[in-house]
Amino acid sequence: MIPNPDPCLNVEITPELIAQHGLLPVEYENIQEILSRTPNLTELGIFSVMWSEHCAYKNTRKLLKLFPTEKKDKNAIGQVLVKAGEENAGVIDVGEGWGVAFKIESHNHPSAIEPFEGAATGVGGIVRDIFTMGARPVLLTNSLRFGDLENEQVKRLFRGVVSGISHYGNCLGIPNMGGDIYFDSCYEGNPLVNALCAGILRHEEIQKGAATGVGNPVYYVGPGTGRDGLGGASFASRELTEESAEDRPAVQKGDPFMEKLLLEACLEMMAIPGLVVGIQDMGAAGLTCSTCETASRGNSGIEIDLDLVPQRETGMNSYEIMLSESQERMLVIVNRGREHELEQVFEKWDLHAARIGEVKNGDRMVVRHKGVVVADLPAKSLTDEAPIYDQPASEPVHVTEARNWQIDSVPELEPNEVTGALEKLLGHPTIGSKRWVWKQYDHMVMSGCTVEPGSDAGVVRLSIAGIDKYLAIANDCNNRFCFLDPYRGAQIAFVECMRNLACSGAKALAVTDNLNFGNPNKPEAYYMLKECVKGLADACAHFDVPVVGGNVSLYNEHGDGAIDPTPVVSMVGLIDKPELVTRSTISGTGQSVVLLGGFSDELGGSYFLQTQHGLKEGKVPVVDLEAEAKLQGLLIGGIELGLISSAHDLAEGGLLVAMLEMLFGNLNLGAEIKVDALDFNARLDALLFGESQGRALIGVSPENLSSLLDLANQWGISAHFLGQTTENEVFSLKVDDKEILNSDVSKLRKIWEDAIPTMMQLSQ
Amino acid sequence: MAILQFPGSNCDWDAEHAVDQVMGIPAKRVWHKDSLPSETEAVVVPGGFSFGDYLRCGAIAQFSPIMSDLKNFADRGGQVLGICNGFQILCEAGLLPGALIRNDCLDFRCLNQALQVEDSNERFNSSKINHSISLPIAHGEGNYRVKDSTLEELESNDQVLLRYLDNPNGSINDIAGIRNLKGNVYGMMPHPERAVEPHHPCDDGILILKSFFDPLQTSSPVELVST
Numbered sequence: 001m002i003p004n005p006d007p008c009l010n011v012e013i014t015p016e017l018i019a020q021h022g023l024l025p026v027e028y029e030n031i032q033e034i035l036s037r038t039p040n041l042t043e044l045g046i047f048s049v050m051w052s053e054h055c056a057y058k059n060t061r062k063l064l065k066l067f068p069t070e071k072k073d074k075n076a077i078g079q080v081l082v083k084a085g086e087e088n089a090g091v092i093d094v095g096e097g098w099g100v101a102f103k104i105e106s107h108n109h110p111s112a113i114e115p116f117e118g119a120a121t122g123v124g125g126i127v128r129d130i131f132t133m134g135a136r137p138v139l140l141t142n143s144l145r146f147g148d149l150e151n152e153q154v155k156r157l158f159r160g161v162v163s164g165i166s167h168y169g170n171c172l173g174i175p176n177m178g179g180d181i182y183f184d185s186c187y188e189g190n191p192l193v194n195a196l197c198a199g200i201l202r203h204e205e206i207q208k209g210a211a212t213g214v215g216n217p218v219y220y221v222g223p224g225t226g227r228d229g230l231g232g233a234s235f236a237s238r239e240l241t242e243e244s245a246e247d248r249p250a251v252q253k254g255d256p257f258m259e260k261l262l263l264e265a266c267l268e269m270m271a272i273p274g275l276v277v278g279i280q281d282m283g284a285a286g287l288t289c290s291t292c293e294t295a296s297r298g299n300s301g302i303e304i305d306l307d308l309v310p311q312r313e314t315g316m317n318s319y320e321i322m323l324s325e326s327q328e329r330m331l332v333i334v335n336r337g338r339e340h341e342l343e344q345v346f347e348k349w350d351l352h353a354a355r356i357g358e359v360k361n362g363d364r365m366v367v368r369h370k371g372v373v374v375a376d377l378p379a380k381s382l383t384d385e386a387p388i389y390d391q392p393a394s395e396p397v398h399v400t401e402a403r404n405w406q407i408d409s410v411p412e413l414e415p416n417e418v419t420g421a422l423e424k425l426l427g428h429p430t431i432g433s434k435r436w437v438w439k440q441y442d443h444m445v446m447s448g449c450t451v452e453p454g455s456d457a458g459v460v461r462l463s464i465a466g467i468d469k470y471l472a473i474a475n476d477c478n479n480r481f482c483f484l485d486p487y488r489g490a491q492i493a494f495v496e497c498m499r500n501l502a503c504s505g506a507k508a509l510a511v512t513d514n515l516n517f518g519n520p521n522k523p524e525a526y527y528m529l530k531e532c533v534k535g536l537a538d539a540c541a542h543f544d545v546p547v548v549g550g551n552v553s554l555y556n557e558h559g560d561g562a563i564d565p566t567p568v569v570s571m572v573g574l575i576d577k578p579e580l581v582t583r584s585t586i587s588g589t590g591q592s593v594v595l596l597g598g599f600s601d602e603l604g605g606s607y608f609l610q611t612q613h614g615l616k617e618g619k620v621p622v623v624d625l626e627a628e629a630k631l632q633g634l635l636i637g638g639i640e641l642g643l644i645s646s647a648h649d650l651a652e653g654g655l656l657v658a659m660l661e662m663l664f665g666n667l668n669l670g671a672e673i674k675v676d677a678l679d680f681n682a683r684l685d686a687l688l689f690g691e692s693q694g695r696a697l698i699g700v701s702p703e704n705l706s707s708l709l710d711l712a713n714q715w716g717i718s719a720h721f722l723g724q725t726t727e728n729e730v731f732s733l734k735v736d737d738k739e740i741l742n743s744d745v746s747k748l749r750k751i752w753e754d755a756i757p758t759m760m761q762l763s764q
Numbered sequence: 765m766a767i768l769q770f771p772g773s774n775c776d777w778d779a780e781h782a783v784d785q786v787m788g789i790p791a792k793r794v795w796h797k798d799s800l801p802s803e804t805e806a807v808v809v810p811g812g813f814s815f816g817d818y819l820r821c822g823a824i825a826q827f828s829p830i831m832s833d834l835k836n837f838a839d840r841g842g843q844v845l846g847i848c849n850g851f852q853i854l855c856e857a858g859l860l861p862g863a864l865i866r867n868d869c870l871d872f873r874c875l876n877q878a879l880q881v882e883d884s885n886e887r888f889n890s891s892k893i894n895h896s897i898s899l900p901i902a903h904g905e906g907n908y909r910v911k912d913s914t915l916e917e918l919e920s921n922d923q924v925l926l927r928y929l930d931n932p933n934g935s936i937n938d939i940a941g942i943r944n945l946k947g948n949v950y951g952m953m954p955h956p957e958r959a960v961e962p963h964h965p966c967d968d969g970i971l972i973l974k975s976f977f978d979p980l981q982t983s984s985p986v987e988l989v990s991t
Contacts, residue, residue, distance in 0.1 A: 163871070166871075166872050167872075170813075170872055170874075170902070170904075171772070171774075171813040171816065171817070172774065173774025173775065173812060173813075255816070256813070256816070257771075257772050257813060257815065257816025257817075257818070258816075260771075260772055260774065260813070260816075261771055261772070348795075348797075349771065350771065438874075439873060439874055439875055440871050440872045440873070440874070441872075441874060442872070442874045442902040443874060444874060444900045444902060444955070444958050444965075445774060445775060445778065445811075445902065445958075446777065446778060447777075447778045447781055447782070447957070447958055447961070447964075448963075449963075449964075450963040452965075461961075461963050463781060463961075464777065464781075578962065578963060581963075
């Protein structure tokens with residue numbers, strides 16, 4: 001090839017340079033074979049980002065094939081319209097000609113270095129993935145994981161991430177429905193920031209990210225390219241170290257105002273019939289990824305000229321322009337002859353729309369700069385020919401130990417210790433109220449917020465589509481269970497998430513998952529990944545809830561080792577009628593409280609073991625998918641019959657925590673609860689704080705109680721009447737006729753509400 | 765009824781939905797580079813982040829082409845309501861006194877806010893609207909500030925429309941909304957358009973919007989249209 005016009009790029013490709021690009025020697029040989037020559041530096045950079053784990057899933061592609069990607073039942077609602085991996089996001093049918101595009105994506109590494117910008121651009125990236133599909137974004141959520149909140153560094157990260165999300169999402173005007181947040185020392189130095197966006201569109205509005213039609217012009221739209229985020233995709237595919245802070249230029253800088261303009265301009269452009277041929281977000285690996293992926297999907301060649309790319313810095317070379325991850329940019333291919341229609345829209349919104357190339361015959365991605373071809377590669381070699389690895393896996397010792405754990409190894413809880421144990425749980429930031437977080441998020445914009453954050457699922461009315469349907473969203477993943485038993489832990493994430501939807505009155509439609517794991521080259525870390533994927537895939541298949549997309553984030557390690565395996569499960573569900581929307585807080589005084597799914601005799605992996613005994617150990621609760629399906633059938637059936645007025649899933653903290661969370665609504669209620677479990681013969685701690693699966697608490701109006709109990713009987717689910725809510729704000733608990741707890745609800749509520757603000761040293 | 769749309773406005777759809785589809789008053793969004801339609805009877809300047817809140821909230825929007833039309837419209841006595849960022853724009857444009865600065869807690873606040881309705885004039889008073897109401901707020905810069913002499917004027921001329929009951933942002937005299945002396949330009953931080961439908965936290969927004977639209981509705985009273 002002719003030398004690059006920028007002399008600094010004409011260097012010899014040494015083994016060191018290859019290693020710096022995160023490529024293995026064997027991968028480099030592979031590249032030489034594909035090209036039948038040595039790549040130049042620009043090409044090496046292009047391969048390094050496209051073949052990074054972030055873009056190529058080289059360590060997970062085989063595992064991801066285990067996930068069901070469409071529904072077995074072809075008549076059920078929620079048919080998959082765009083499958084996982086086909087486009088920027090999956091799309092499912094929600095009836096009446098409408099579809100929902102949704103996806104979750106991680107921005108863990110950038111957030112560890114620059115929490116505000118890292119989290120903000122995480123939101124920006126996922127929103128672009130959704131509107132690229134042609135969908136109007138209607139909600140956001142996040143799955144966040146941080147270290148121990150006592151740690152000052154963790155506080156800084158937590159505050160930065162929350163304000164970054166708040167800043168970006170609020171400015172875009174997309175309601176943020178909260179999500180889930182856990183605090184565990186395993187995330188110290190490596191927080192997880194997973195952002196989800198869902199959008200709505202007509203079936204016929206689905207856009208493709210394919211470059212087709214030889215001669216069609218390729219446009220670059222959005223703000224100019226700078227040097228920010230250089231090589232972000234390969235940065236995300238490395239372990240974090242003390243030196244990672246020096247990678248700060250690899251973190252992108254977000255501008256939500258630009259994104260808002262881009263969003264409106266793109267939707268306006270896509271609404272013009274027949275104009276857009278293909279569109280792709282310039283996310284990870286920026287201009288590189290969008291050009292080779294659109295060409296590869298379109299079975300076309302593509303040629304671009306970097307001199308035509310809008311730039312906001314001077315003197316950028318081809319390597320920098322191709323690898324920049326500057327934000328809020330898109331690649332658009334339109335039908336030849338209709339260029340002015342695109343240009344008009346972007347002129348209205350004061351955004352660049354630069355014609356930088358065109359679709360070509362053949363299969364090459366050709367990049368020119370200053371009149372010279374600086375890269376000439378087969379597009380499909382970048383997208384489809386990355387190496388795929390099957391790593392060795394070995395079960396870590398602690399997993400074997402957890403399986404053989406006995407409850408007797410922990411001293412029993414005395415009745416007089418129950419109040420203290422409950423207070424410790426309510427004051428743990430994972431269990432405590434997250435209002436401190438979501439009151440910084442605009443969850444009411446777009447007029448759709450129906451159930452605000454803090455309930456089992458966030459619910460949004462699809463007013464913007466003009467339909468009276470409600471989209472419910474829940475995220476889940478208890479890392480403690482996944483750490484102790486990855487297969488079961490992942491299944492628990494799935495069933496809890498689905499149960500959250502059922503408690504809200506929503507039928508689950510599909511999953512997007514975010515697999516956050518450690519370095520896959522370590523056999524123990526790979527084992528955890530493999531088992532989690534298997535567990536999750538089996539649960540998806542059992543419930544016929546497919547995975548329509550997601551993200552993999554590996555190399556989440558810092559200092560002491562890997563994070564706990566964290567396969568975040570996010571599920572969307574649909575509620576057809578407003579009267580079926582159900583909240584987790586009790587709706588009034590005199591409500592009967594009923595436990596569905598029985599008492600707990602398991603304690604392994606529970607938060608109680610952590611807060612009371614400082615232990616992260618134990619046998620993870622049994623998951624019975626059949627029983628879970630029945631419970632959820634009962635919940636949805638009971639809600640549809642109008643028998644259930646509130647419902648809350650039992651999760652972290654078990655029965656007592658769930659009971660109190662139901663009382664922490666706006667109504668200032670108390671409750672008199674009796675647990676008659678003599679014949680159940682469980683330990684008091686397991687009974688009150690154990691986290692056995694397949695359970696929910698419900699509030700039932702007294703006149704519906706007997707019908708509800710009959711219905712539970714029909715479903716084969718045990719239902720225990722526990723007592724009633726009262727007007728006075730006192731919570732009293734009797735176990736087998738002995739009063740073991742009598743506490744002001746307001747006092748307990750304060751502990752729960754102050755858990756995070758106190759640590760963040762801020763007043764409510 | 766015109767709803768202005770600036771680059772970065774994000775409550776323009778919400779306002780149109782509330783006014784046009786829920787309350788049944790014909791409303792239309794107008795792009796900031798266009799001119800105000802001659803038949804305009806009232807204008808809403810909606811919430812959002814016009815021009816990304818760069819420089820100061822609302823500071824750049826005041827230079828948009830449509831602002832001269834808006835000023836003429838207001839000078840002729842036309843009804844103008846600024847909500848949230850719209851309130852900030854009206855202050856920056858000099859159509860309302862004062863300014864809105866960073867919340868004293870330094871964070872964005874989104875919640876359903878308890879408010880006290882003041883007896884401002886025959887159009888906006890507590891006997892018409894209710895003494896205490898609640899409306900959603902969602903802002904990072906809603907801390908109202910004004911010089912002492914103007915504050916005295918606002919108070920003595922009954923120009924305060926709404927006060928916070930539990931001040932979320934440090935606003936002086938708990939001020940959440942004001943009007944101009946003439947009584948045709950309103951500005952408020954709370955979002956009445958987010959409190960008009962059954963799934964909203966309350967429907968007090970209808971009372972607020974009704975009182976604003978009153979003269980438009982002398983022949984046909986505002987009725988809730990189910991959607």
